[in-house]
Amino acid sequence: MKAIALFSGGLDSTLAMKLIIDQGIEVIACNINTGFGSTKDRLAHMKNMCEQVGAEFRSVDIRDEYIKEVLFSPKYGYGKNFNPCIDCHAKMFEVAKRKMEEWGASFLISGEVLGQRPMSQNRESLDKVLNLSNCDGLLLRPMCAQSLEPTTPELEGWVDRDKLENIVGRNRDRQMELAELFGLKDYEAPGGGCLLTDEKFSNKIRDFIAHDTFTVEDIPTLKYGRQLRLPEGAKLIIGRNAEDNDILEAIQNKKFIHITTELFGPHCLLSANANDNDKVLAAKLMLAYCKQDFEGEQTLMFGDVGLTTVSDLSRHDAQKYFI
Ligand code: SF4
Known part of the structure; x- marks a missing residue:
């Protein structure tokens, strides 16, 4: 008997898996990459759990x-922000359900706890997720199973319902007790949860879709660097540090051109369709963020094309363009 667990790296989904594994069932922890979650740190954490x-x-x-x-x-x-949690959960279960046959699994599990999150984990939301994902009966929530209707794995006797949990609400005492009982270590997930719940990131998405069609390749352009919208519609991204600069430099996206300089300074991306006024402004703003002293005109490369300008703007001037 095998089950697929929807796994985010959090304590609840880890405990849910353990409750099922302890009943002699093989569990595949399935992490769904929506593009707005996992960082490198989180990946290592998930594997560790x-x-x-x-x-x-x-x-x-x-x-x-x-x-x-x-x-x-x-x-x-x-x-509260750009997080479509109910539909997102349903999509994740739908995907996991699609994987069942390929991976030889008989049912699905998740770490959801009834009443833990007012919006996405109340009874009504859990039911909506079930309906939307078409997983009815096959989705077992071990952490609060005893408070929910019995599912197929319980009715069929694949799992013993009496050994599942009855956790309801926001109190975490029982989770802590179980973590201790199972000897789990380092279970605090590193920061950087779902970006869609972040207000600033949500604003960046809203800004992007007000100007352009959003596709998978655009995700990294929202995650790194200072994000600016220039007066005539172009988007400018200015690397904040060496990590940003490396990542921005590696981005190949037809919607953006790279701006580079010989000076010690940031790597920048600018909308490929920027007009001349926005290009000059982008050059001046980029120069404002260079860390090296210089005098007079400077030539910056917009892709293969040079643009020469003086630096007469400060970082303070850049603020009004921040998204
Ligand atoms: S927090 Fe993010 S990943 Fe989690 S359900 Fe909501 S939208 Fe999906």
Whole structure:
């Protein structure tokens, strides 16, 4: 008997897997990559948690499908920011369900706890997720199973319902107790949860879609660097540090051109369709962020084309363009 767990790296989904593994069932921890979650740190953390409970870790990339079918048209709307949590959960279960046959699994599990999150984990939301994902009966939530209707794995006797949990609400005492009981270590997930719940990141998406069509390749252009919208419509991205600069430099996206300089300074991206006024402004702003002293005119390269200008703007001047 095998189950697929929706796995985010959090304590609840780890405990849910352990409860099922302890009933002699093989569990594949399925992390769904929407493009707005995992950082490198999180990946290492997820693998560590899986090792501790004996689950196999797999990641499934749904970025394209997520953008096309969920992000901009959620049936149940958004949470506080750009987070379409109910539709997102449903999509994740739908994807996991699709994997069942390929991976030889008989049911799905998740770490959801009834009432833990007012918006996305109340009874009504859990039901909506079930309906939307068409997983009815096959989706078992071990952490609060005893408070929910019995599912197929319980009714069929694949799992013992009495050994599942009855956790309801926001209190985490029982989770802590179980973590201790199972001897879990380092279970605090490193920062950087879902970016869609972040207000600033949500504003960046809103700004992007007000000017352009958003596709998978555009995700990194929102994640790194200072983000500016210039007066005549172009978007400028200015690397903040060496890591940003390296990542921005590696981006190949037809919507953007690279701006480079011989000076010690940031790597920048500018909308490929920027007009001349925005290009000159971008050059001046980029020079404002150079860390090297210089005098007089400077030539910056916009792709293969040079643009020469003086630096007469400051970082303070850049502020009004920040998204
Ligand atoms: S927080 Fe993000 S990843 Fe989690 S359900 Fe909401 S939108 Fe999806």
